[in-house]
Amino acid sequence: MNYLDALENQSLYIFREAFNKIDKLAMLWSIGKDSNVLLWLARKAFLGHVPFPLVHIDTSYKMPEMIAFRDRMAKEWNLNLIVGQNKAALAAGMGPEKGRVVCCGALKTEGLKQTIAAQGFTGVFAGIRRDEEGTRAKERVFSPRGEHAEWDFRDQPPEFWDQFKTDFAPGTHLRIHPILHWTELDIWRYIRRENIPVVDLYFAKDGRRYRSLGCAPCTGTVASTAATIDDIIAELETTKISERSGRAQDKESEDAFERLRVEGYM
Amino acid sequence: MAGPISSERALNAALLRVVIVGHVDHGKSTLVGRLLYDTDSFPEGKLEAIQAMCERRGMPFEWAFLMDALQAERDQGITIDASQIRFKTAKRDYVIIDAPGHKEFLKNMVSGAASADAALLVIDAHEGVQEQSRRHGYLLHLLGVRQVVVAINKMDLADYSESRFVKVEEEYRRYLAGIGVEARHIIPVSAREGGGIVRRSDRMDWYDGPTVVEALDGFQPPVPPTELPLRFPIQDVYKFDHRRLIVGRIESGRLRVGDTILLSPSNKAAKVASIENWGASVPSLAASAGQSIAVTLHEQIFIERGQVASHAENPPIETNVFRANIFWLGHKPLKVGNRYKLKLHTGEYRAEVQSIDRIVEVADLSSQKGEEVVKNAVAEVTLRTRGLVALDEFSDNSHTGRFVLVEDYAIVGGGIVNMKGYPDQRQSVTRKATNIFFVDHRVDAASRWQLNGHRSGVLWLTGLSGAGKSTLALELESQLFRKGYQVYVLDGDNLRNGLNANLGFLPEDRAENIRRAGEVAALFAEAGLIVITAFISPYRADRDRVRAIAPEGFHEVYVKASLATCERRDPKGLYRRARTGEIPDFTGVSSPYEAPETPELTLDTDELTVEESVARLLEYVEKNLVGGKGWEDQSPLGSVNQLGAPGL
Numbered sequence: 010m011n012y013l014d015a016l017e018n019q020s021l022y023i024f025r026e027a028f029n030k031i032d033k034l035a036m037l038w039s040i041g042k043d044s045n046v047l048l049w050l051a052r053k054a055f056l057g058h059v060p061f062p063l064v065h066i067d068t069s070y071k072m073p074e075m076i077a078f079r080d081r082m083a084k085e086w087n088l089n090l091i092v093g094q095n096k097a098a099l100a101a102g103m104g105p106e107k108g109r110v111v112c113c114g115a116l117k118t119e120g121l122k123q124t125i126a127a128q129g130f131t132g133v134f135a136g137i138r139r140d141e142e143g144t145r146a147k148e149r150v151f152s153p154r155g156e157h158a159e160w161d162f163r164d165q166p167p168e169f170w171d172q173f174k175t176d177f178a179p180g181t182h183l184r185i186h187p188i189l190h191w192t193e194l195d196i197w198r199y200i201r202r203e204n205i206p207v208v209d210l211y212f213a214k215d216g217r218r219y220r221s222l223g224c225a226p227c228t229g230t231v232a233s234t235a236a237t238i239d240d241i242i243a244e245l246e247t248t249k250i251s252e253r254s255g256r257a258q259d260k261e262s263e264d265a266f267e268r269l270r271v272e273g274y275m
Numbered sequence: 276m277a278g279p280i281s282s283e284r285a286l287n288a289a290l291l292r293v294v295i296v297g298h299v300d301h302g303k304s305t306l307v308g309r310l311l312y313d314t315d316s317f318p319e320g321k322l323e324a325i326q327a328m329c330e331r332r333g334m335p336f337e338w339a340f341l342m343d344a345l346q347a348e349r350d351q352g353i354t355i356d357a358s359q360i361r362f363k364t365a366k367r368d369y370v371i372i373d374a375p376g377h378k379e380f381l382k383n384m385v386s387g388a389a390s391a392d393a394a395l396l397v398i399d400a401h402e403g404v405q406e407q408s409r410r411h412g413y414l415l416h417l418l419g420v421r422q423v424v425v426a427i428n429k430m431d432l433a434d435y436s437e438s439r440f441v442k443v444e445e446e447y448r449r450y451l452a453g454i455g456v457e458a459r460h461i462i463p464v465s466a467r468e469g470g471g472i473v474r475r476s477d478r479m480d481w482y483d484g485p486t487v488v489e490a491l492d493g494f495q496p497p498v499p500p501t502e503l504p505l506r507f508p509i510q511d512v513y514k515f516d517h518r519r520l521i522v523g524r525i526e527s528g529r530l531r532v533g534d535t536i537l538l539s540p541s542n543k544a545a546k547v548a549s550i551e552n553w554g555a556s557v558p559s560l561a562a563s564a565g566q567s568i569a570v571t572l573h574e575q576i577f578i579e580r581g582q583v584a585s586h587a588e589n590p591p592i593e594t595n596v597f598r599a600n601i602f603w604l605g606h607k608p609l610k611v612g613n614r615y616k617l618k619l620h621t622g623e624y625r626a627e628v629q630s631i632d633r634i635v636e637v638a639d640l641s642s643q644k645g646e647e648v649v650k651n652a653v654a655e656v657t658l659r660t661r662g663l664v665a666l667d668e669f670s671d672n673s674h675t676g677r678f679v680l681v682e683d684y685a686i687v688g689g690g691i692v693n694m695k696g697y698p699d700q701r702q703s704v705t706r707k708a709t710n711i712f713f714v715d716h717r718v719d720a721a722s723r724w725q726l727n728g729h730r731s732g733v734l735w736l737t738g739l740s741g742a743g744k745s746t747l748a749l750e751l752e753s754q755l756f757r758k759g760y761q762v763y764v765l766d767g768d769n770l771r772n773g774l775n776a777n778l779g780f781l782p783e784d785r786a787e788n789i790r791r792a793g794e795v796a797a798l799f800a801e802a803g804l805i806v807i808t809a810f811i812s813p814y815r816a817d818r819d820r821v822r823a824i825a826p827e828g829f830h831e832v833y834v835k836a837s838l839a840t841c842e843r844r845d846p847k848g849l850y851r852r853a854r855t856g857e858i859p860d861f862t863g864v865s866s867p868y869e870a871p872e873t874p875e876l877t878l879d880t881d882e883l884t885v886e887e888s889v890a891r892l893l894e895y896v897e898k899n900l901v902g903g904k905g906w907e908d909q910s911p912l913g914s915v916n917q918l919g920a921p922g923l
């Protein structure tokens with residue numbers, strides 16, 4: 010068993026644990042490379058099926074290529090897609106000019122909370138990874154959230170020997186992170202091996218490419234000539250530039266990202 | 276020194292997971308920061324970001340800020356939760372797990388350490404060995420982390436003194452030896468100055484061992500246990516596309532299409548028809564440890580989550596009682612009689628704490644009896660589950676020999692299984708022969724009772740060796756016989772001369788001894804006799820099984836005496852020999868005795884004379900086996916078919 014196999018097998022185990030233990034599941038699908046790998050792993054775990062709905066939180070600021078990709082894949086793979094949106098905030102004029110962290114909180118976090126509440130999900134799969142950002146490195150695979158989706162990083166449940174916290178009081182819900190142990194490089198190597206579809210925006214055009222996809226106003230490109238998956242892998246094997254360096258909302262203050270996550274951001 | 280690694284190497288090599296543990300403020304996070312920086316593993320801009328954070332706080336550069344990602348951690352200068360970060364050396368890729376040293380965050384330290392292949396334990400040269408240095412060492416051992424390197428840090432604050440290093444080194448080596456651990460290397464380092472981590476320090480010429488990175492590179496990568504017997508715990512059963520798929524992860528061993536798997540504890544067997552693999556062009560014919568698989572079976576037997584598939588020749592142990600070494604994380608203490616949910620691989624069981632056998636003081640490794648196990652303590656306890664659990668001893672198979680306990684909604688403890696003194700109950704519940712047809716007797720028990728003038732049944736005397744079982748049994752037999760009863764004593768030693776001559780005193784032999792004795796007793800009772808037995812019969816499960824053969828005719832008599840009394844009497848000189856170690860598995864000394872919970876009669880022979888005890892037994896017999904309700908209209912022993920006595 011090589012190292013990608015080991016990562017894959019662990020992810021399948023996590024998916025199946027959650028499916029057995031948690032009542033009402035959904036998977037967050039941001040259309041980025043990580044959540045596409047997440048979706049692929051779900052299909053492996055359930056032998057070609059995706060036995061829960063996919064939730065996409067549409068901030069209305071996403072790049073059109075992402076929306077087109079989403080709708081194409083949903084049709085091709087016969088997915089049960091739920092699109093959530095914080096319509097009230099958008100109607101009230103919410104946008105990045107109100108402050109990036111405020112905007113993320115309203116359109117992503119609040120949009121997600123509203124969708125979870127409306128659908129009554131008790132657990133949602135999310136494609137976060139430990140290597141993305143320092144606070145995510147401290148996450149659990151099964152991460153309980155309070156009634157208002159808040160993350161209590163001061164008192165996380167012990168998690169060892171793959172015995173996850175699957176018993177919880179009414180009102181709590183879970184974020185489940187089946188690819189927490191993967192890195193950006195692992196993701197690309199796996200995409201190459203499995204031939205997983207991704208949005209074209211990751212590939213360089215005119216000397217620039219997206220390394221991480223988010224909303225159009227807050228996500229920048231990085232200088233790169235990587236035009237194929239092989240190029241991207243070669244680039245990542247040598248780069249020392251961090252993955253979220255193109256994300257503006259992380260940089261508003263020292264703990265901007267941590268504050269977002271405590272409130273329930275992915 | 277790191278440089279880029281080729282995709283080839285990364286794909287084929289295993290990742291090594293190393294946990295950094297040790298007492299608070301001994302410099303774990305600093306060492307990790309330094310390790311990453313000196314191996315050129317820092318992301319671009321990170322150093323500047325940390326510099327800015329430190330300037331804002333008006334403090335000197337703090338390496339620990341790399342791992343302490345939370346605002347509260349940076350503000351208070353402590354690590355709250357474990358962090359994980361990848362890094363690489365010229366030799367291989369690593370996951371570094373930085374675990375908190377604060378005692379109050381022990382659950383986070385355990386969460387980090389339990390998933391590690393190896394550990395780096397950090398001790399402050401200046402402060403020396405502290406409480407968490409010992410506790411973490413002990414827990415690493417308990418969690419099964421066998422590869423350990425120790426870094427004696429902050430040598431810069433100890434003037435790089437060799438004598439100081441040697442003093443701390445010797446103290447900690449002594450401690451580790453006490454728990455059966457040998458540190459691969461003990462290395463003097465200065466994390467702040469970068470000495471001894473990647474580069475040698477010219478201030479410590481007296482040290483000629485490896486640097487930290489060299490020591491890490493010397494660890495063995497994890498190998499999936501493919502050579503151990505097959506253990507495939509069932510995670511779920513799916514019905515997709517008109518197929519019934521049994522899914523789970525192979526924890527050890529190998530599985531092939533065509534293999535017959537035995538499911539425990541149900542003891543049902545089925546043949547593997549296929550190993551399903553979505554998206555693969557070629558179907559799999561075999562799978563091995565570490566793989567999450569889905570199989571279909573030829574036979575549609577009932578299967579549920581928590582059962583363990585194995586090969587018939589190498590099944591797991593089945594038991595409802597075992598000893599465990601546990602570490603306790605719960606706010607509420609663990610106490611005798613408390614009930615928890617026990618989660619072992621994918622199985623879940625109700626478990627009760629039967630006894631707290633010893634509580635270990637990690638500081639000096641002494642142990643004592645106690646009433647409760649408090650948060651962060653480690654102890655040896657005996658647990659009893661409702662129903663049989665399929666498991667292994669931790670030393671045989673770590674994956675199926677460890678468990679967690681859940682109280683309310685929280686995981687409150689973890690433990691590893693130790694079966695010392697307890698039998699594998701599989702032998703006693705497995706029926707090997709098939710095509711057995713019961714024969715109905717033409718004379719039933721009630722007719723025999725009418726002829727004898729009394730009912731029959733089994734008076735099952737249980738108790739420690741020396742409690743007085745045989746003495747009472749023989750005296751009761753004699754008195755009943757003289758009163759005209761059909762009575763017979765089955766004595767343990769006598770049966771071991773003949774029927775049970777091929778059995779020793781291992782736990783499994785003891786269980787089988789009682790199983791046979793129980794079957795014989797039931798047959799004698801069926802023949803109309805009052806059977807008195809005198810067996811230590813130490814395990815509750817065995818006695819319960821005998822009771823189940825004919826529940827109405829079984830009378831459990833607890834012949835109770837303290838261990839001290841029995842040792843003083845020592846009629847056969849056995850206790851003396853057990854105490855010298857000459858008899859290895861002796862009940863009450865080196866092997867457990869499980870007293871009855873609700874016996875029909877208890878005779879405390881510490882208090883009662885032989886005459887008084889026999890008088891109580893006679894009284895019991897007269898009340899329960901003679902007269903009273905007419906036996907004509909009831910058949911207390913049940914029908915012959917339920918007796919489980921095949922035609923001989």
